[in-house]
Amino acid sequence: MKTILVPYHGSDECEVVVSAAVTVAKKFGSYIEGLFVRALPPIIAGEGVSLPGDYLVQIESEGQQKAEQAERAYNEIMRLFHDEEIVRKQAFEAVKKIVDSGVFKLAEEFFFKNKLRLRSFEQYETGILGVTHTNHQINDETMNSIKKLFLSNESDEGFVFEIPNRIDLLRKPS
Numbered sequence: 001m002k003t004i005l006v007p008y009h010g011s012d013e014c015e016v017v018v019s020a021a022v023t024v025a026k027k028f029g030s031y032i033e034g035l036f037v038r039a040l041p042p043i044i045a046g047e048g049v050s051l052p053g054d055y056l057v058q059i060e061s062e063g064q065q066k067a068e069q070a071e072r073a074y075n076e077i078m079r080l081f082h083d084e085e086i087v088r089k090q091a092f093e094a095v096k097k098i099v100d101s102g103v104f105k106l107a108e109e110f111f112f113k114n115k116l117r118l119r120s121f122e123q124y125e126t127g128i129l130g131v132t133h134t135n136h137q138i139n140d141e142t143m144n145s146i147k148k149l150f151l152s153n154e155s156d157e158g159f160v161f162e163i164p165n166r167i168d169l170l171r172k173p174s
Helices: 012-028 053-079 085-100 121-129 140-151
Strands: 003-008 031-036 105-118 158-171
Touching: 003 012, 012 031, 053 105, 053 140, 053 158, 085 105, 085 158, 105 121, 121 140
Parallel strands: 003 031
Antiparallel strands: 105 158
């Protein structure tokens, strides 16, 4: 088994699926690929039942608005203690420089978002703020601001954020 495709949608059940995939991957030396999936709202259809096109547009628009709000919320919280704008610009310039020099060519760009679903601020504090590779040095005032902004994003699903990602696939010219 070379590759294990794991569907992911951010629920608690997904943690079990990911854990099982990791166990199998370790046993067989497999590679895990995640596929973010999203359930569509239930739509009743049948003979004589139709939905106006503007209803479907409204569903899509509401989903897009929720996604944009989740992304903005995450970035606003992160900026309070770890603004990556400068690092991202430097990384983009480094990729541009190496592509312009001809050492590599830009084969493809991928843009995607990861949905981060948390149950509590404590989970955020442990999993994001408490990572061991970065010493954030957050003072009490900043921590209170982070917590206040985090807690303001509670929904029926808990605390849901979307994290934008970009991957540039570089290849050596042939």
